[in-house]
Amino acid sequence: MSSQGTGTNISRQEASDLLQKLIAESIQVQAMFVGRGGVTTAVRGTVSCPQDGLVLVSERRSPTDASLCFGLKDVSVFKYGDNRAFPGSSGITGTPQLSSALCFVYPDGAQVVLFEIEVRP
Numbered sequence: 001m002s003s004q005g006t007g008t009n010i011s012r013q014e015a016s017d018l019l020q021k022l023i024a025e026s027i028q029v030q031a032m033f034v035g036r037g038g039v040t041t042a043v044r045g046t047v048s049c050p051q052d053g054l055v056l057v058s059e060r061r062s063p064t065d066a067s068l069c070f071g072l073k074d075v076s077v078f079k080y081g082d083n084r085a086f087p088g089s090s091g092i093t094g095t096p097q098l099s100s101a102l103c104f105v106y107p108d109g110a111q112v113v114l115f116e117i118e119v120r121p
Contacts, residue, residue, distance in 0.1 A: 007081030007103055015078035018102050019055065019114075022047040028117040030098070031057040031068045035110040043068040047114065057114070070104070070112050077105035 010018075022029060023046075031043045043066050045059040050069075058067035081101045097118040104112045 007079035007101060010078045010080045012072075012075075012078060014080070015072075015075075015102060015104070018080060019047065019049075022102075022114065022116070023049065029057060030115040030117060032113045032115065033068060033070070033110070034113075036108060041068065044117075068112070072104065074106055075104045076107045077103075079103040079105065 021027070026046050029045065029047060031045070033039075033041045043057050045057045045065070045067070048056045048058075048060075050056050053073055054069055054071055056067055056069045059065045060067075079101075080103070082099065098115045099118040100116040102114045102116075
């Protein structure tokens with residue numbers, strides 16, 4: 001299973017506050033899911049909460065857009081890191097500038113990470 005990274009452990013309330021900021025400001029994110037057996041997926045979009053306790057990441061331009069939906073109830077560890085936790089991630093031409101990461105770690109080691117995409121002027 002992958003590492004939990006170099007981010008700082010945060011409380012459930014701090015994670016909730018950061019999620020609310022992503023939602024309220026319609027911040028673009030790159031959502032990554034890493035699960036058992038090396039199952040990995042990535043989805044780009046904005047964050048919403050269609051139901052209490054569920055988080056949805058999707059571009060929401062059409063009903064057929066790719067999306068990632070995950071629950072928060074079973075999360076065992078919440079982590080946060082800014083761009084110091086992943087230096088050099090945006091040094092490659094054509095890749096997004098990442099400014100922060102909010103990570104949700106489940107008891108089985110599965111992780112969902114929301115990378116905040118920084119808008120370039």
